[in-house]
Amino acid sequence: MKPPALKRLLLPAILLAGLTLFFASGANEIISWGFLGTHYAAIKSFAGDHIWLGYLAFFCSYVLAVAFSLPIASLLTLAGGAVLGWPAVILVVAAATTGAGLVFLAAHNLFTDLLRQRAGAFFTKLEKGFSENTFFYLLALRLVPAAPFWAVNIVPALTRMPFRQFIGATCLGIIPGTAVYISVGRGFDHILAAGKTPDLGVLTSPEILLPLAGLGALSLLPILLRRWQAAKRPMPKKPAAKGQHDETD
Numbered sequence: 001m002k003p004p005a006l007k008r009l010l011l012p013a014i015l016l017a018g019l020t021l022f023f024a025s026g027a028n029e030i031i032s033w034g035f036l037g038t039h040y041a042a043i044k045s046f047a048g049d050h051i052w053l054g055y056l057a058f059f060c061s062y063v064l065a066v067a068f069s070l071p072i073a074s075l076l077t078l079a080g081g082a083v084l085g086w087p088a089v090i091l092v093v094a095a096a097t098t099g100a101g102l103v104f105l106a107a108h109n110l111f112t113d114l115l116r117q118r119a120g121a122f123f124t125k126l127e128k129g130f131s132e133n134t135f136f137y138l139l140a141l142r143l144v145p146a147a148p149f150w151a152v153n154i155v156p157a158l159t160r161m162p163f164r165q166f167i168g169a170t171c172l173g174i175i176p177g178t179a180v181y182i183s184v185g186r187g188f189d190h191i192l193a194a195g196k197t198p199d200l201g202v203l204t205s206p207e208i209l210l211p212l213a214g215l216g217a218l219s220l221l222p223i224l225l226r227r228w229q230a231a232k233r234p235m236p237k238k239p240a241a242k243g244q245h246d247e248t249d
Helices: 003-024 033-038 040-049 051-067 073-084 087-118 121-132 134-143 149-158 163-187 189-193 200-204 206-219 221-232
Strands: none
Touching: 003 051, 003 087, 033 040, 033 073, 040 051, 040 073, 040 189, 051 073, 051 087, 051 149, 073 087, 073 163, 073 189, 087 149, 087 163, 134 149, 134 163, 163 189
């Protein structure tokens, strides 16, 4: 393998190693609502006494969680709302966008060439369909939390979507959902302070999901409008076959 190829595989290898270490070390069992409830007073006190250090620690933790595709992003978002309040919205959006960008680059370097070789026509079809309205498709996927965040980081990387568009759609698309989660997290403050586990069923209530679904539908309007306009265009006339003449000839 040539050195440039090894360099391209460095980031994917690091992210995969981090995900493996997270589960192998048992950290997935420690980082939980029970742990947070037990140590909530200490965490809240530290964040209050060292506000900028608390911001930095939260930001770095969130970048790592997203970059390594760890299943703790929702917990961190809600906990950020409870501990840090509304400033957590900016921290989560910035950190999630940064982590998603790292996953995008890793997936692009690791899988794209392989799929081009193995998937053939399927990959070409996927690439074409996604690239026609790239930004708005991704924006809709970010606004509506119907697919796992890590999966939406990877799929665009398998196409020719520009990195700048990926970052823009991701940053813009996760703002409404993040604001909702932080708002819910702020309401968990007194529950965690009592050492109890919050009821996460509120996250799947219609009051939260329907507005996000509506935003996702609105983001698809430009795509639908473009297709409607394309359908209204007259079909180009085929040139007359050689040897054919008008009836007046």
